[in-house]
Amino acid sequence: MRQQVKVKKLNDKAILPTYGSPYSAGADLYACMDENVTIHPGETVMIKTGLAMEIPEGFAGLIYARSGLATKKGLAPANKVGVIDADYRGEIMVPLYNHSQSEVMVEHGERIAQMVITPFLTAEYFLVDELDETERGEGGFGSTGMK
16 A cells, blocks of 8 residues: 655755665665764764655654664664654654764765654543453563463
């Protein structure tokens, strides 16, 4: 299934998101910078993409780490998963955190994260006095694997 997403270039050097293969769930996002940026160990740097998007109503853009960048260079989004709401029209930026013990350089045009456009449900929360019983009950944090 294809969903059209309007994209506006905020910088002439910006690169539109691309998919690595026909079956990729996430589209790669690219760094859009005038000069390379060095991210020190334990540091977070906001990396611009030079793009703004009009994500359709009922959908969200979820920003995830790229597995290669995270495992080979130690860079991943600081917020773990970024959420771009359908009404946001500002520049898409990725806060990259350096998990490694070395400085890592990010260059213009480098793939920095991946974005999945996904539908979502808006819940209506309401207060009750009791919840339905389940076999699991209140067990959490690994309780389902214990006997």
